[in-house]
Amino acid sequence: MPAKSKAQQRAAGAALAAKRGDVKKSSLKGASREMEKSMSEGELEDLAETKHKKLPEHKGD
Numbered sequence: 001m002p003a004k005s006k007a008q009q010r011a012a013g014a015a016l017a018a019k020r021g022d023v024k025k026s027s028l029k030g031a032s033r034e035m036e037k038s039m040s041e042g043e044l045e046d047l048a049e050t051k052h053k054k055l056p057e058h059k060g061d
Helices: 006-020 030-038 041-048
Strands: none
Touching (some): 030 041
16 A cells, blocks of 8 residues: 555654664654554555655645
8 A cells, every 4th residue: 555645654664663673662753653553564664665756745735
């Protein structure tokens, strides 16, 4: 499932880093914190690896 926006892609990347132990889970905020709790590592990888060249900054853009 590709990310719908650059913001979603970045949040997934942050959540993935926390899930892998590269950053502290306590440093996450907002969407990335929820993503880390509710999504598997594979799902986060799918969102985080989305190319964001043509994505809008936010979903409503």
